[in-house]
Amino acid sequence: MxxxxxxxxxxxxxxxxxCAGVDRAIQIVERAIAKYGAPVYVRHEIVHNRFVVDSLAAKGAVFVDELDQVPPGVPVVFSAHGVPKSVPLAAQARELFYLDATCPLVSKVHREAERHHREGHHILLIGHAGHPEVIGTMGQLPDGAVTLVETVADVAALPDMTGRKLAFITQTTLSVDDTAEIIAALQARFPSIEAPRKEDICxxxxxxxxxxxxxxxxxxxxxxxxxxxxxxxxxxxxxxxxxxxxxxxxxxxxxxxxxxxxxxxxxxxxxxxxxxxxxxxxxxxxxxxxxxxxxxxxxxTATEAVQFKLPAALDQPSAKAG
Known part of the structure; x- marks a missing residue:
């Protein structure tokens, strides 16, 4: 027994x-395959999950590191994490048809960074070095316009910025508590630093x-x-x-x-x-x-009902990608 x-x-x-951003990104790849036929290329992992990536690959998605691996005449999708401005520019230069699956909440941070830059602020980005979202956000602006801050110790190590207009933004996927500590350190050191109009952490x-x-x-x-x-x-x-x-x-x-x-x-x-x-x-x-x-x-602890619209191109009748 x-x-x-x-x-x-x-x-x-x-x-x-x-989340809604991940669901949207996966739908973009699936809908692109259904509309244009396989293969549909995807620059980087569409989201950070091997099961999802393998499932989409089985349906006809081809994942590549850079655009130079994408042949002409096929669609390419940019991942949910966002990309530097150089990526869509490179796609346009090659006349590639692309769909941008960047999460709208990441795009919000991109637009926020651009606004601060237009207003003459130097931007302090709270985030993790090397993460695709951070690379994409910093890549919205010229080199030197954004300084990455990862820890409270990084705040203390920043140079004297007296007299400079400052603003901070954050990666959307950070620890709420850790980020609050870093923000408090920034505001203590730079009392006039401008905060996001709305919380950046999604x-x-x-x-x-x-x-x-x-x-x-x-x-x-x-x-x-x-x-x-x-x-x-x-x-x-x-x-x-x-x-x-x-x-x-x-x-x-x-x-x-x-x-x-x-x-x-x-x-x-x-x-x-x-x-x-x-x-x-x-x-x-x-x-x-x-x-x-x-x-x-x-x-x-919460009920979520957020949904994001898909790119208009996926609803248009044309079945031709490029």
Whole structure:
């Protein structure tokens, strides 16, 4: 007779998973394939999730690092993270037909940066060096117009900017708490610095972090489903640890779970980064059910109903890409 399975409670954080910007970007690729036929090229990962990328590749998307890998006469899609202005200019120079899947909330930060620059401000961008969104945002303006700030220590190390008009903007996928500390340091050092008219950290990032805060303290472990290059997913792990859940782990798929770290757990929180589909959450829950007697509970801290329009070109009758 088989021994009874150990009981475990899974506490699901809500909201979790896809945000409106990610959903829009994936739809753009799928609709482009349906309208123009395969292949449709995509510059960089459309979103930071290998499952999503592989699924789109199976439908006819071809992912490339740079535009020089895109042959003439086929559509190309720019990723949800945004691109420097040099990218669409290069596409136009080659007469490539392109669709821009940049999240509208990232585009808002781009326009904000342009406004500050027009008004004569030097811009301090709070973000992570090398992240595609940061590269895209800094690439909206001439070299030297934006200074990247990653930490409170970076604020202290900034040169004297007395007499200069300053403004700050932020990457959309940062830790709400860490960013608040950096903003406070900027405002303490530069009291006249201009803040965004509206919070730059996107609603989905904020909501997913709030949901983790609501469950982390009551869970023995937290699993964040997301990619290692996904900024918002990494921030969810950090938030869980900060709230006292020391076993906070990032996993891409159920196969990545280190079950040894969960063997003494009675409750496990599960969330998913903004680019991780719900099917991966279900896959992880199924993996738990193979090993434990599972009870499920969902904790909802917000309800999301945001939707973004698709590019008009996808609704136009022409079936020709270029």
């Amino acid at each position: 088989n021994a009874p399975l150990q009981k475990i409670e899974i506490v699901l954080a809500a909201p979790r998973g896809f 609603y989905a990032t904020t909501n997913r972090q709030a949901a983790v805060k609501a469950i982390a303290a009551e869970c023995d472990a937290l699993l964040v489903i997301g990619a290692p290059n996904s900024s918002n997913s990494l921030r969810l792990v950090e938030v869980g640890k900060r709230l006292g859940c020391t076993t906070a782990l990032l996993v891409q798929r159920a196969a990545d779970i280190d079950w040894n770290k969960l063997e003494h757990c009675r409750s496990v929180g599960i969330t998913a980064g903004a680019s991780a589909p719900e099917v991966l959450v279900e896959e992880v829950i199924d993996a738990f059910r193979q090993r434990f007697e599972v009870s499920l509970r969902e904790v909802t």
